[in-house]
Amino acid sequence: MGLLQERLGHYDRPQHYKEMGIYPYFREIEGKQGTEVIMEGKPVLMFGSNAYTGLTGDERVIKAGIAAMEKYGSGCAGSRFLNGTLDIHVQLEKELAGFVGKQEALCFPTGFTVNSGVLGVLTDRHDYIICDDRDHASIVDGVRGSFSHRLKYKHNDMCDLESQLCRLPADAVKLIVVDGVFSMEGDLAPLPKIIELKKKYPGTAVMVDEAHGIGVFGRQGRGVCDHFGVTDDVDLIMGTFSKSLASIGGFIAADSAIINYLRHHTRTYIFSASCTPAATAAAREALHIIQSEPERIERLWDVTNYALKCFREAGFEIGDTESPIIPLYVRDVDKTFLVTKLAFDAGVFINPVIPPACAPQDTLVRYALMATHTKEQVDKSVERLSKVFRELDIIK
Numbered sequence: 001m002g003l004l005q006e007r008l009g010h011y012d013r014p015q016h017y018k019e020m021g022i023y024p025y026f027r028e029i030e031g032k033q034g035t036e037v038i039m040e041g042k043p044v045l046m047f048g049s050n051a052y053t054g055l056t057g058d059e060r061v062i063k064a065g066i067a068a069m070e071k072y073g074s075g076c077a078g079s080r081f082l083n084g085t086l087d088i089h090v091q092l093e094k095e096l097a098g099f100v101g102k103q104e105a106l107c108f109p110t111g112f113t114v115n116s117g118v119l120g121v122l123t124d125r126h127d128y129i130i131c132d133d134r135d136h137a138s139i140v141d142g143v144r145g146s147f148s149h150r151l152k153y154k155h156n157d158m159c160d161l162e163s164q165l166c167r168l169p170a171d172a173v174k175l176i177v178v179d180g181v182f183s184m185e186g187d188l189a190p191l192p193k194i195i196e197l198k199k200k201y202p203g204t205a206v207m208v209d210e211a212h213g214i215g216v217f218g219r220q221g222r223g224v225c226d227h228f229g230v231t232d233d234v235d236l237i238m239g240t241f242s243k244s245l246a247s248i249g250g251f252i253a254a255d256s257a258i259i260n261y262l263r264h265h266t267r268t269y270i271f272s273a274s275c276t277p278a279a280t281a282a283a284r285e286a287l288h289i290i291q292s293e294p295e296r297i298e299r300l301w302d303v304t305n306y307a308l309k310c311f312r313e314a315g316f317e318i319g320d321t322e323s324p325i326i327p328l329y330v331r332d333v334d335k336t337f338l339v340t341k342l343a344f345d346a347g348v349f350i351n352p353v354i355p356p357a358c359a360p361q362d363t364l365v366r367y368a369l370m371a372t373h374t375k376e377q378v379d380k381s382v383e384r385l386s387k388v389f390r391e392l393d394i395i396k
Contacts, residue, residue, distance in 0.1 A: 022337040024352045032057040035373045047367045048351040053215045054372030055246035055286045068281030076274045084274035092284045101231040102253035109272050111240030111250030112138040117268030120145035127173040158193045165201045174204045180224030181212035184353050186321030195233045207236040215244020221290045221297050247283035249275040300371035310382045315395040324369040336363040346384040
């Protein structure tokens, strides 16, 4: 055995939880993702998906992907920079830019590569990137790749953010990067207050990750920036296809000067193969659907508000969520895994959230809703989860 294998072989936490029978990852789904999925040969209620619009199994989206594969093939065999640009890539970028209210957009093969690539090149060594301490891992990795000074502020704490901004030089770029909707806790960034600080301190710019906001908030699902009416004051808007847009990929939208620079400098864009034809066409079709079916987002909010009410009445601790993401706090790693297993045994799929995705004292299971969920499905899940949480003495 080599030194590398010997060193890495000491990592045995997964084996520990497998022996306990509560290892919660890589569970296999045997078909399309919807409000109910087949796992281990049995139906399970799916409350662990990010498909907020419920479009992953929509026949129109599937047909669009098939038609694109038949026309363009299965892949592009190269990067956008060289041979991998299709006309549908350009069409989707134009539509996304218009949708989120910016001049131009760039599409990437995944949402993670948007943040990890853009943040590495957007500012230089004399500048500052300031992040909320609960920003997504892709933002964290992107900031690590930057030569800029890196700062954090306490979650949604505008006093802490201002205390850092006021100490920074006026002639440096100060880029505030924040999730519009925080993916684990479901609460929103206070974007109006962040924009106030941007205007107060010269040289400040704002980038908002709308991964969990698009298809959920704002007019026709345009996101949290639209919801708060601050789109024009936000410099960069990032989004993904893997959630409300029922595909895989991501994008960054901004004014033409920023996009022109990113198009020629972002390594994860230049050196990654472009989005597949099927993924691109599927995302574009989903974008069309959410704009033409406002009732879909209305249904999402109807079932979300119903679920929030049910969990609160049942005595769950759900924090400050304002979205279809509902954290059910457990506050113990082993119990969080046990809850996940017992819920699955009872026919409910939820996701465990442990460090580094949260603080050790804030472990939770993440329950998320889709527009296609019914109130009856919510009732069943709340009843079953209540039984599990009571058995483990998490709620009374």
